[in-house]
Amino acid sequence: MNPQYFTPNINVFALGDETDHLSLLKFKESISTDPYGMLLSWNTSTHFCNWHGIRCNLTLQRVTGLNLQGYKLKGSISPYVGNLSHLRIFDLGNNSFHGKIPPELGRLSQLRLLSVGNNSLEGKIPTNLTGCTSLRGLRLHGNNLIGKIPIQIASLGKLQYLLLYSNWLIGGIPSFIGNLSSLTVLSVGNNNLGGDIPQELCHLKNLSFLSLPVSKLTGTFPSCLYNISSLVAISATKNQLNGSLPPNMFHTLPNLQVLELSENKFSGLIPPSITNSSLLFILDMSFNSFVGQVPSLGKLQDLLLLSFSSNNLGNNSTYDLEFLKSLTNCSKLHILGISENNFGGHLPDTLGNLSTQLSQLSLGGNQISGKIPAAIGNLVDLTLLTIYDSRMEGIIPSTFGKFRKMEVLGLRGNELSGEIGAFIGNLSHLFYLEMGANMLQGTIPPSIGNCQKLQYLSLAQNNLKGTIPLEVFNLSSLTNLLDLSENSLSGYIPKEVGNLKNIDILVMSRNHLSGNIPGTIAECIMLEYLFLQGNSLDGIIPFSLASLKGLRSLDLSQNRLSGSIPYVLQNISFLEYFNVSYNMLEGEVPTEGVFRNASEVVVTGNSKLCGGISELHLPPCPVKVKKLVKHHKFRLIPVLVSAIVFLLILSIILTFYWIRKRGKKSSLDSPTIAQLAKVSYQSLHNATDGFSTANLIGSGNFSSVYKGNLELEDKVVAIKVLNLQRKGAHKSFSAECNALKNVKHRNLVPILTCCSSTDYRGQEFKALIFEYMKNGSLEQWLHPRTLVTDNPRILKLDQRLNIMIDVASALHYLHHECEQSIIHCDLKPNNVLFDDDMIAHVSDFGIARLLSTINNTTSKKSSTLGIKGTIGYAPPGTF
Structure with a gap:
């Protein structure tokens, strides 16, 4: 009877073993995460034999199997599992169990499979697993186990599978493993074992799978291993094994299907007996020191992967590639690699007759010459083709257009000519x-724009000419590299270069490019390396480059750049190399950031540069305040007298004007904003750490307000930055300027200055700078979003009364005491701010209206204006 359909009644449940029941509940308690709800059925409403993952002997009502592999469970393995004395299968593989393997598992004498692979278990392998005398499979792979393989495992005489790979085990492959006479699978790779392969492994006459990769093994393969005819797979990649392979090894290993020996120190010839190893489907001997010719492999008709890359095969002769013809019989071949050898001769036309399933073909790094066979286009399933650093010549066959699945194409370092x-x-x-590094001619084809998945593009060191097609800069997929250097490309660098927002390396050096460096290059926010040297670029170095916070290397040398070195470049914290040599730059060299290291800064060939650190050996910059020359002093006297008289007359005129105007205006009026000292975009950028969101204190329809610290004023200010991309933002800026230019009152937020400039990207920038109101807005006091228990924001009755008086005073001033009456149009708690003394100040005049403007707009003062301001408020004068 299938236990899944067994539903015991209360009497049957009473017969069940209570020990197993309680042990399972304890196991469940040790699990902290059950994302798929696999243990929801583990409750008292059903018998434990019906719980998910549990198998029982229904006659005895005892648990014989606990299988919860692959459910992403998290927790520890409860030692109470050791009480499940009839357990035969224990499988928790592919989960996230942590902690140690409980030694109580050694009590399970009937256990046949112990599988806890691919978890996060740690500690040593328990030594008392000797009690598991029936164990056939021990799977502890893919954990964080440490220490040596315990000798007690040698007593598990029935063990058939031993999987210990991908841990942190040390101490070599122990010789006592040779005592496990029933062993068929031994996998101990990806550890820190070290040492030689013990001869005792030859005692394992039933061994079929031997996996020892990445284990720091040394020495040679014991010769007796080649006599274990049951071996089906041998994997020993990425060790330090050496020696040669016996010529007849494939005769003594007739069942061998997988041989992986890559990244070792094997040498000698490829065994000629390989020609008859018809069962092989994976043969990887790459990254060794094999020599000689490759035997015919035509009988290996099941071959899927063949790699001889990075050896010393071949003699640079015309016969080196004869074995490729025999591979046309290998109709299942998917991967073929023979790169980095000493193969000579030409690529045969029969290359196009290889398996149509071939997906990867690596031929580069040899002495192969001649033309690329057009027949190679028949390999329509190719995803990778590399023929780099060889002697290929002629054109790139148009049959390459058949490679609809191609993902990697590498032809660098040949003598290819003609057009792309x-x-x-x-x-x-x-x-x-x-x-790159060919002799390709003509222009870059615009059709390259169809390659919308391209991440790496290099056409460097060719003879390409013409302009760079815009399609290249519209490849937003480019994230790794764009290298067009050392060609004869001309024209401007278009502003569309900013579309490469995720590019890491951008190289267009040593061409004939001209014009300015576009400021939009700063939109390549992931850029780390920018090389534009050796062109005819002119204009200034864009200030916007300072926004490339990850820039590491910048080379603009050997151009015609003028102007100064932007000081803001010293703020790029990752910049390690800066070269602007042989341009026409002038002015002072910065001294901070990368400019503090003379070995990483090259400014030679700019005769008008000055200053910088002393190691640059530049002349000092001239003093900005010029001293009067003595022999001119008498000539200057009339000039000074005239200037003084002029200033006296001007001051008298201004005094009369001021007295006359003061009679018409309130005593609290102030100069216009136009008379205030303007600040630069750079100052505001620095004051707010690049307009960091950490300094954002408010936002509205047309603007964002940042807290900043102006170095020149040495004070904290509020900086209102207009979002000029929003329709109406310009009008809002003008409205606020018009409203504030002639007003001043203790209950209005004081304006300090303004900024009307361009940002680092060359885009229009406008901002107003106000005194910073430390105690926030009335909205924050009336409706706090978070409860601050240390300093609760509670307005007392007298404070509320003072706030009303302050706001009323401000409105009375705006409506009745200004030269032009002003209607605020958006009075609300968010626009009432408090200074250090909790004095209320009305702010935000972005939609304010001057009464004269309203009168001129329509004869109907209110009805035609429409409602303005924030939804939920109806400010005075808007309807």
Whole structure:
């Protein structure tokens, strides 16, 4: 009877083993996370034999199986599992259990499978697993286990599977493993074992799978291993094994299907017996020191992967590639790699007859010459093709246009000529394209814009000419590299370069590019390396480059740049190299940031540069205040007298004007904003840490308000930045300027200055600077969003009365005492701010209206104006 459908009554439940029931409940208590709800059925309403993942012997009512593998459970393994004395299968693989493997598992004498692989268990392997005398499979792989493989495992005479890979085990492969005569699978790779492979492994006559990769193993393969005819797979990649392979090894290992020996120190010839190893489907001998010719492999018809890359195979002869012809019989081949050897000769036309399932073909780093066979276009399933650093010549075949699945195409370092064909646009899945260091001619085809997945593009060191097509800069997928250097490209760098927002490396050096460096390059926010040297670029170095906070290296040398080195570049904290040599720059060199390290700054060839740190050996900058020359002093006397007389007359005129105007105006009026000293965008940028959101204290329809610290004023201010992209923002700025230019009152937020400039991207920038109101807005006092128990915001009755008087005073002043009456149009608690003494100040005149303007707009003073301000408020004078 299937336990899934077994529903015991209360009497049957009473017969069940209470020990197993309680042990399972304790196991459940140790689990902290159950994302799939697998343990919801573990409750007293059903018998534990019906719980998910539990298998029982229904006759004995005892648990025989606990299988919860792959459910992303988190927690520890309860030691109460050791009380499930009839347990035969215990599988918690592919979860997130932590802690140690409980030694109580050693009590489970009937256990056949102990599987806790791919968790986060730690500590040593328990030594008392010797009690699990029936154990067939021990899977402890993919954890954080440490220490040596305990000798007690040697007593598990029935063990068939031992999986200890991907831990932190040390102490070598112990010789006592040779005592596990029933072992068929031994996998101990990806550890820190070290040492040699013990001879005792040859005692494992039933061994079929031997996996020892990435284990810091040394020495040679014991020769007796080649006599274990049951071996199906041998994997020993990424060790330090050496020696040669016996010529007849594939005769003595007739069942071998997988041989992975890459990244070791094997040498000698490829065993000629490989020609008859018809069962092989994975053969990886790359990154060793094998020599000689590759035997014919035509009988390996099940071959899926073949890699001989990075050896010393071949003799740079015309016969080196004969084995490629035999591979046309390997109709299942998916991956073929022979790069980085000493193969000579030409690529045969039969290359196009290889398996149509071939997806990766690596041929580069050899002495191969001649043309690329057009027949290679028959390999329509190719996703990777590399023929780099060889001697290939001629044109790139147009049949490459058939590679609709191509993702990686590397042809760097050959002698290829002709144009880059428009077929490149057919390779819409490309994410890596490397064609540098050839002799390619013509222009960059605009069809490259179809490669919308391209992340890496290098066409450097060719003979390309013409302008860079805009389609290149519209490849927003470019994240790694765009390298067009050392060609003959001309024209401007278009503003569309800013579309490469995620590019890491941008290289356009040593071409014939001209014009300005576009400020939009600062929109490449992930840029780390920018190389534009060796062109004919002119104009100034854009200040906007300072917004590239991750920039590490900047080379603008050998151009025609003028102006000064922007001081803001010293604020790029990651900048490590800066080269502007041989330009026409002038002015003072900064002294902070990268400019403090003379070994990383190159400014030679700019005769008008001065200052900087002493190690740059530049002349000092001239003093800005010029001294009067003695022999001119008599000539200056008439000039000084005339200037003084002029100033006296002017002051008299202004005094009369001021007295006359004061009679018409309130005594509290102030100069216009136009008379206030303006601040620069750079000052505001620095004051707010680049308009950081950490300094944002408010926002509205047309603006954002930042808290800032102006260095020149040495005071905290509120900076209202207009969002000029919003319709009506310009009008709001004008309205606020018109409203505030002639007003001053103790209950209005004082304006200090303004900024009307451009930002680092060359875009229009407008801001107003006010005194900072430390105690926030009335809205924050009336409706606090968070409860601050240390300093609760409670307005007392007298404070509320004072606030009303303050606001009323401000409105009375605006309506009746100004030269032009002003209607605020948006009076609300958010626009009433408090200073240090809790004096209320009315703020935000972005939609204010002058009474004269209203009168001129319409003869109907109110009805035609429409309601203005915030929804929920109806300010006076708006209807």
